Amino acid sequence: MDNNFVTDALTLTMFGMGFVFVFLALMVVVTNVMSLLVAKIQPVTNDASALESDPIIDEKTKAIIEAAIKMHTQR
Numbered sequence: 001m002d003n004n005f006v007t008d009a010l011t012l013t014m015f016g017m018g019f020v021f022v023f024l025a026l027m028v029v030v031t032n033v034m035s036l037l038v039a040k041i042q043p044v045t046n047d048a049s050a051l052e053s054d055p056i057i058d059e060k061t062k063a064i065i066e067a068a069i070k071m072h073t074q075r
Contacts, residue, residue, distance in 0.1 A: 057065070
């Protein structure tokens with residue numbers, strides 16, 4: 001009778017771990033598909049020309065943002 005409990009426990013453990021593995025793998029696939037879809041709909045721009053169209057940003061803030069973008073892209 002003790003052997004049956006161990007077998008049931010191992011079976012339940014394997015089903016639980018298998019379910020979590022399948023769920024996480026499916027989540028990775030769906031996230032990658034959504035990322036590709038968003039990239040296709042709205043492509044990423046690597047230049048700071050978008051900052052020029054916003055009149056609210058002053059020159060100092062604009063320079064800081066451009067420097068941060070330049071540092072990030074050089075990494």
